[in-house]
Amino acid sequence: MKSARTCRVGVIGYGAIGVPVVAGITTGRVTGAVLEGIISRSPLRSAPAKQLDLTEALECCDLLVECAGQEALVEHAEVVLRAGVDLLVTSIGALADREFSKQLNAAGPGRLFLTSGAVGGLDLLSSGARAGGYDRVTITTTKLPGSLVQPWMNEALVEEIRNVRGPLDVYEGSAAEAALLFPKSLNAGAAVAIAVNNWDAVTVRVRADPAAELTSHVIEASGTIGEYRFEIRNKPSEDNPRTSGVVPFAVLRSLESIIGGRGGLI
Ligand SMILES: NC(=O)c1ccc[n+]([C@@H]2O[C@H](COP(=O)([O-])OP(=O)(O)OC[C@H]3O[C@@H](n4cnc5c(N)ncnc54)[C@H](O)[C@@H]3O)[C@@H](O)[C@H]2O)c1
Structure with a gap:
């Protein structure tokens, strides 16, 4: 031993x-x-x-x-x-x-x-990437509106996000860009990109939802080895709503x- x-x-x-x-x-x-x-x-x-x-x-x-x-x-x-x-x-x-x-x-x-x-399924995604990679990978992250406001947003967008009454798509783009635009909120997209070993192949959608008491990440991937869908719903940390507990x-x-x-x- x-x-x-x-x-x-x-x-x-x-x-x-x-x-x-x-x-x-x-x-x-x-x-x-x-x-x-x-x-x-x-x-x-x-x-x-x-x-x-x-x-x-x-x-x-x-x-x-x-x-x-x-x-x-x-x-x-x-x-x-x-x-x-x-x-x-x-x-x-x-x-x-x-x-x-x-x-x-x-x-x-x-x-x-x-x-x-904050996310799961990375082990399987990473195994699949070794087996031949993916045709399509997306992650849709839904959070409370206030936690998605960023310094680069113009006033009109900030107002729209803060006053939204239902789900609002705030952003769609590559995992690389998303991680830089939402530095404290989009580590989940980065984790998926690292798992599939391709920052450009992962599309990140960011959704603001005033009803999102739980932060959700829906990860979907399809490739040569299979099709995967993971849905994660995390309680935000009591000390920082941008971070999952x-x-x-x-x-x-x-x-x-x-x-x-x-x-x-x-
Ligand atoms: N991988 C993930 O799933 C995931 C999820 C949430 C957050 N995060 C990352 O974790 C980071 C921390 O999250 P948190 O919720 O604990 O944030 P927080 O704001 O509650 O705490 C960050 C702490 O780090 C300190 N700090 C900042 N810069 C420092 C430096 N240069 N040297 C020493 N201390 C410094 C701050 O004073 C603060 O006390 C986030 O910014 C984010 O990048 C990752």
Whole structure:
């Protein structure tokens, strides 16, 4: 029998995802993970671990978990990987930027991991992509209107979205463009694009619906190996309506798979 591995973990970002991730690690929910500290932009008052700056974290951690947003990822990812520290990412939409994505693929020796986050079915989609790929892949994401408003939208569109009474299609385009236009809300489209290994083949529809108490993602794909349809309906996080409540638990699951302290579904 192999001996149990221990992994020294740092968490970047202490918000709707970071807080439950930290709590999950410190309460022993991830076999083999030991929390070394939290990298936060603002001072931490009542966190169950010390605050570290990035340099300190790179000295004492085997793996960092990004729960801070695309900007933080762009700022830190390459440095982390070049220091030989593994990185588990939630803000995977940032990889829609081809140059950034190439840079990270070339960086190392740290390994880059992406959590499945708010969506499921990625394992099957990824298996199908290896088997021959897809003719058509779409993801339709429906959220509460307020969480879809973006700084680039003109006033008329913002008004229309905020006052909508029924479902309104706000956007349709490629997963790459969607991830950049809705950086905090469209990681699901990015996850599908990464799973099928083709950012341009995935069409993303974004729908605002005032009745959408649950955030939904409908993923449809057809290809040489089969036809798939997944419908996911997630409760939004109580702390951030843009984030689904399940995401921190997906991060904890990813962490456990990386550490590999025990077997199980992968
Ligand atoms: N993969 C998925 O399914 C999925 C789903 C939801 C969100 N996300 C990603 O996760 C990110 C975080 O989501 P959240 O709901 O926890 O957001 P949040 O706003 O609740 O928390 C983010 C935290 O990160 C901190 N932060 C920001 N920049 C930082 C930096 N440079 N260094 C250290 N800390 C920094 C902020 O101060 C804040 O405390 C989102 O921006 C999004 O990109 C991914």
